[in-house]
Amino acid sequence: MGQLSQQEYMDSINKINQELVQAWHQDFRVKALKITIQCSKYLVDTSVIQFYPSKFVLITDILDMFGKLVYDRLLSKAEYYPALPDNFTANMVPESAKETCRNWFYKIASIRELVPRLYVEAAILKSYSFLTNREFSQALMRLTRMTRGIGDPLVAIYARCYLCRVGMSVSTIDRQFLKDNFYDFLAVYDQLYSSHIKRELNAQKVDITTYLGLYAPALDWILQGLAHRAQHSLLDEIVDKCSGKKNKGLLLNSILSTFKPSYISSRAQYFIKLIESCSGDGLPQYIILKTLGECLQQYGVEDPLKILNLSWALINRLTNPSHFMTCAHAWANFVIKNLSPNEINIFLGDIISHVGFEGKNFYPILQDIITILFSNITDFESLFTMDKLLPLLDLFTEDVKANVCRKILDTFTTKHHCDKFTDPVMIDALIFIAKILHDSVTALTVDDEKRQIGNLISYLIRKIHFGRDFEKQLTFYVEARGTFTNIDSIHVTLVQCVNRLAVETGRIVKSHHTRKTSSFVRACAAYCYITIPALSSAIVKLQLYLLSAQVALFNQCLGQADACIKAALGLIPEIPSAIEVDSKLVSTQDFLRGYICNMLSTLIVVPDCPDQGVLYLTRGLVNVLQHYTEDNNSTIKSELYLNVIDMLATVSLSEYPYHIKKVDSNDVLYGSDPKFITEINKMCSILVEEVLNNLKSLRNNEELKKQSKLAFELFLRLVIHADLENPGMANLSFNLWNLALKHNSLDKTLIVSTNAFICYKFYCYIVIYCEKNVAIYVPLLLSTYCNGI
Structure with missing residues (x-):
């Protein structure tokens, strides 16, 4: 087998193993023994010396298999009588099984060559338990003495290693054989450096270091067993x-x-x-x-x-x-x-000086050292003050440096649990590392990797804090915007951080802004207004515009709030009909409903600009919704119109349900002026007409449920907000009620609760109207509703 490659040799050994098992199961015991002996002879061959440890492992697997087969065979013969317990003794074994066991040892003792005889007997050493309870120690010492007859020190130490391994599996108390095997190796240790070995190594072109390394696995195993306990x-x-x-x-x-x-x-x-x-x-x-x-x-x-x-x-x-x-x-x-960090810094400096220009040859080691550094150190401020840390990073090429920086930030975010950090040296170092990682993002970078990098840098940005020096904090955010330009999630984080900074400013001054704080919060609003357009997602931009408008309104920055809302209104037509979430297309209608409700809640307290007219932002929203493209048979636009009607009903009140401190809303500006109420009524009439037109278009069978639901929603708005003294309005509500009930698609519980509400409200109206002698329509409407249920 000396001419075979390593893989061919392994395949050959595995084939022999299969032949051994096959021969055994076919009751060819002698053939199985011959195969085992032949395999053991391979362990004498050191013609390819570097392969010897691997060959030892492969062949001892075959020996172990043979030993197990023999032991199981003896155990099966012994169990023709009552089954043996796991901890059986020799006197429990029947004589026939003992005789078979002796035959195996006699056959092995007749093997002429020393090495095969030693290995095969060691392989079935466990079978001595069928003969005597004390034979293990004697057999181990005898086999140990046999190893002294092996001339090649490499072959001898692996034979000792196998003997020790087998011995430890059968003798857990007496470990003298381990000591004797090791001391026997020490006795012949000088042979490793003999002239004969050197000539053999020269012939095979193997250096002494490689040769000594071949001894390490066997020697380590013997010493490990000897040192245990x-x-x-x-x-x-x-x-x-x-x-x-x-x-x-x-x-x-x-x-x-x-x-x-x-x-x-x-x-x-x-x-x-x-x-x-x-x-x-x-x-x-x-x-x-x-x-x-x-x-x-x-x-x-x-x-x-x-x-x-x-x-x-x-x-x-x-x-x-x-x-x-x-x-x-x-x-x-x-x-x-x-x-200490000082000694660590010197340690890093020595690495840099020894590596020199050969850094690319040691990238894996350098990366591991940096990972160990960030994983084990707790004083990050001292770490980033080391003057050798960044030069160590400069040893890497750009692509490798990006991976290293990613590991640094990943480890940092995992280990650093401090709420904020303010050390300027530490901040500069972290931003330098984050910049390297950010610049590695290209058009070919996959979205998931961009997301992970964005999360790491965003975490870092949120942790940097300059205390009460808000101007320095805003300056940092401005610089960060120019530093990190390729990843949208970082810009989203920056906008949120600036908005939080503006809110914190307003909270500290308790909404009583001075000229300085007023200029500062306006600068924050301008930052957000400038940053948001750079984002690619229309939905994210819409959310940030509204958030920025609310923060600006909180800080009495009315012009900035108006600008953000107008920008949001211009983006609503760009909302896609569906977006991909977890590899699935999801409709954006639910988002649009929630977003418009949030915007309408904000518009309630936004005061009108004298130059723009009454409710100019709300009119702008209605105009945008009119041009919004909806799917066929959809009622989303009408649902949004109904939300606008709710908002208009609220702004018609003499006093709004909520206000923003230091901001005079339209209830203060107009004071329920008739002209203002007239404008609201005109807008409501237009919206009701739009909803009615949508109701008329829902005629198909599959649209009847939508029609009933939409009619019911409009009916509720009229009952709650409209003036039912008007005959036309009363008749309209009556028709809507009948339309809602027409197809029996409404929940019965909802119908009953609605009826109770109507009866209670109209009863109060009748008492009032009768005092004014105008009760002609209301009793008729009440009886009609009650009869309709």
């Missing part, structure tokens, strides 16, 4: 024996990888001295320093600065930037978690 005295003994070796780098690296972090941390200075003495070993010093850094980040030390200084003196000697960055990456957690 071990006393410190045993660990000290192991360290002393390893430190006495001439070339101890490999041993020291495995100790740092497998021993408890608490043990390593308490002896950190001693291990640093050992690492310093390993400078000439085959295993590079930077690998051991990397392992020490990874170990110390898991457990604290008493004097972290001293430990860092001792280790960093060794790390700074590394001339290869790749080696230095490997160590810096491993020590980043330790430095950031345990040291």
Whole structure:
């Protein structure tokens, strides 16, 4: 198999595994044993030495499968008698099963080659439980002694690793075999640097560092099992024996990888001295320093600065930037978690100086270091005052820098829970990072990514606060508008922030504006008015215009409020009939209803401009609605007209239900002047006529329910707001009532409650009218309504 590629070799091993299982299930036990022996022989071959650990894993999987098959076979033979419990003992096993078990071990003992005999017996080691209760320890010690006969140190240590793994699965108390296996490896450790091994490595063109790295998985596994729950005295003994070796780098690296972090941390200075003495070993010093850094980040030390200084003196000697960055990456957690911002800044400076112009070769490491920095540090103000942070970002190219900045802001928004931050240095740094991220957005950027970036920057903008210095705050928002021009959601956030700033100003002065505060809130209103047109969504612009108008009105900025409302009126025809929400088209009619109601509620308190005429904004709204294009058979326009009628009925009152402080609404300006009321009546007549025309157009069967509902709504407006002394108005309401009841589509409960209301209201009217001798129409109308129910 020496000529096969790695994938072909893996496929071949998997095929052998399938043949083993197939042979076993076909009762070809000898064939299955031969297959297992043949696979074990592959573990003697080191002709492709770099592939040996992978080959070990593949073949030991086959051995494990064979061991399981043998054990299950013996268990099935033993269970011809009463079933064995899980913790059975040898005296519970019938003699026939014991005899079969002995036969297996006799067959394996007859294998001539040492390595296959050792591996196959280790594979079925668990089956000794059918013969005796104490054979495990003796067998493990015997097999351990057998490994001393393996000449190749790489083959020997993996054989010891497999023996230890099997031994730990069957013997949980006696761990002497682990210690013996490790000490046997120490006894032949010098062979790793022998001239024979060097010639073999030269022949295969493998360097000593790569070769020593092949030992690490097996050595780590043995040491890990040995150190598990071990006393410190045993660990000290192991360290002393390893430190006495001439070339101890490999041993020291495995100790740092497998021993408890608490043990390593308490002896950190001693291990640093050992690492310093390993400078000439085959295993590079930077690998051991990397392992020490990874170990110390898991457990604290008493004097972290001293430990860092001792280790960093060794790390700074590394001339290869790749080696230095490997160590810096491993020590980043330790430095950031345990040291002050000043030491962290020096740490970043050393990284910058060692990387130099080769930054593109270390982008993944640099990104991880920045992520660790922002994930673990809590004092963000000190972080952003570091003079090495932004130069570190400059090591990246623009596209990579954008990804790094995104991670920074994402981590910042997750970790930073402070309500506001005001430090100017911190603000400048964050805006610089946000600008890099914003500038990465192009026409090819997908909408979801734009949304995420917009949310991150919007969060940042909302958190920046300059206290009571509102002018500085507004200046910041002006600069932010010029900095972030590509994402609509950021502009929406800016408009909302400026409106909030204007409201806060009005709240502080309690609506008693001075010349200075009045100029300021007007500047805020102008900012919003200028910013909103840059947005692409007509619906968002409509909402912001109305919000800005309400804020301007709150601050007595009547001209700015009028301008925003006029701009909103001009946008209403641009509302699309449907918008996409969660990949589905949704009608905008519900939005339009709610929006017009909100606007009408605002128009109630908006005073008329003397130069524009009576209710000029409301007239403008009605004109816009008349040109609004609705779907066929839709009643949306008539429903909006009915809302306008409700609004007009309210503005005809002598005193409005609500006001804005320091703003004189039309109830104060007109005082229920007859001319004003006449204009309202004219507008109402036009709107009622429009609704009636819509009622006449609803004639098809599928439109009858809409007709009934619309007739009922108009009827309610007339009953509540109209003058029913007028015969024409009384007859109209009567006809509308009959039309509403005609198709039996109204809810019965609604009809009964409406009837009760009408009876109560008209009873009061009759008493009043009779005193004036004008009761001729009302009793007739009342009786007609009552009879209609």
